[in-house]
Amino acid sequence: MMNNEDEFERVAMRVSAVSIIANFALTVFKLLAGILAHSGAIISDAIHSASDVFSTVVVIIGIRISRKASDKDHPYGHERLECVAAIVLATILAFTGLGIGYSALRQIMGGDYADLTVPGRLALMAAAVSILVKEAMYQYTRIHAKRIDSGALMADAWHHRSDALSSVGAFIGIGGARLGFPILDPVASVVICVFIEKAAYEIFMDAVDKMVDKACDEETERALRDCAAAQEGVLGVDLLHTRVFGNKIYVDIEIRADGEETLRRAHETAERVHDSIEKTFPRVKHIMVHVNPGEVPQASGMEG
Secondary structure, X not given: OOOOHHHHHHHHHHHHHHHHHHHHHHHHHHHHHHHHOOXXXXXXXXXXXXXXXXXXHHHHHHHXXXXXOOOXXXXXXXXXXXXXXXXXXXXXXXXXXXXXHHHHHHHHHHOOHHHOOOOOHHXXXXXXXXXXXXXXHHHHHHHHHHHHOOHHHHHHHHHHHHHHHHHHHHHHHHHHHHOOOOOHHHHHHHHHHHHHHHHHHHHHHXXXXXXXXXXXXXXXXXXXXXXXXXXXXXXXXXXXXXXXXXXXEEEEEEEEEEOOOOHHHHHHHHHXXXXXXXXXXXXXXXXXXXXXXXXXXXXXXXXX
16 A cells, blocks of 8 residues: 555556546447447447546546645545545436436337347447456556555446446347347346446445544454554553544544653653554554553562
């Protein structure tokens, strides 16, 4: 995991640029293929890819703003604005899916399946190309999102995966339509809608969790406790509160130290805890250490 803010933005911008170029090319290719091959599923998939271009622009804006330094009005920084970008992305994704699903359901509910046009071979090829490209983009974006610990970039990665899955649905629907079941083309669009809505919900909930001061996972909290307890002068950890702030973690911890020690020694103990946690956990941005007085256990003597 990286802690360099300049490197974070550089990687995020490079990945986003690759995403925009690839999605724009796919949008044009699938739209032309859908029109020429008379496939509603591929046209729906093209619309999905077009939304990806706009979504990635939202991600870029969110990441750039979230990297701004703390100021008077935002003393804790701007990390949560990356979550706002992810929520906007999820909303766009959800409305895109609903539009695709509504259009497909109108065709299915029409009931006159004999008039439905059988998609051409070009539509099948476009779906296959989309599956391969979008899965590759998902893997590429996911690797870098984990590397720099970016929620917005990870949301964009899952956007690619949802597009790949929707292309799988399109491929099956187009293939079925070409085998004599034209209704399967709009059915594939409904399947695409379901995948898109699922991805939108997961992205939205992850962003909300990061905005409502949700605590860290138990494993991370246990590691934080162990790290604090291992420092010289710490007799125990009385309390630990954590909260996720964007892609960062805020920590409030109460440690127990020898009540007979001077204030200077107690401060030094608190500083050791603070510095150790900050060094060991790069995601931790802010740590508040409170020292409670305690008693050093007396060694029991042995009778001869």
